[in-house]
Amino acid sequence: MTPPVVRVRGRSRRRTSVAAVCCYKTGENARLIYRPRHHLLLKGARKSFSWQDYRDLLVRAHIQLGGPIVVVWDNLNTHLVAGLKRYESEHDWLTTVRLPSYAPHLNPVEAVWSLLRRATANTALDTPHDLDRKLRQLRRIQLRPRLIAGCLTATGLAIDPPTPPS
Structure with missing residues (x-):
């Protein structure tokens, strides 16, 4: 069997990065x-x-x-820079907790990225706009609070698990 060939029409000088937080507020959807x-x-x-x-x-x-938020950071080097630490210390509405060095199983956003990869698997993108359209899959995840609640509770870090919508 011949492996598939994906033709690329030139190189883009554009890159897209995405950061996310999974969160909940007691009594509300994730x-x-x-x-x-x-x-x-x-x-x-x-x-x-x-x-x-x-x-x-x-x-x-x-x-x-x-309201106030508690952020559970992984140890990405950008999360550890002095400017962000200073910002954290200057705002009483923000509490931060650091995860152990390598603990993706404790990071609910890793589960979101896994869901996104499943939704976009085996997809060849021709243009940066195609990537933007694929990122709209995040919006679909965003509209399904049970998926997000599952990502949070799977970590075992949720003190008061979010109530799934009825």
Whole structure:
């Protein structure tokens, strides 16, 4: 059997990164809050989220949840930079907890990425816009609070598990 061949029509100088948080508020449905970031791959330009991008995601979560938040960070180097640590210490609505060094099973967002990979498996993308359309799968996950609740409770970290919608 001949392996499949995927033809690529040129190289894009654009890269898309996505960061997300799985969260819940007692008595409410679980939520997925995510933020895509489009980068142009220019010489010397950052190729991933900066600490300011993660800060903005936390602010968005704080606004949407309408109260203090507890963030469980993995040990991504960007989560450990001085600017983000300083921001965390300056805001009393934000409490952070660090996961052990390698613990993807304790990170509910890893389960979300797994769901996204299943939805986009074996897909060849011709343009960056095709990727944007595929990322809309996150919106479908976002609209299914039971999936997000499952991602949270599978970690064993949920103190008060979210109530599934009836």
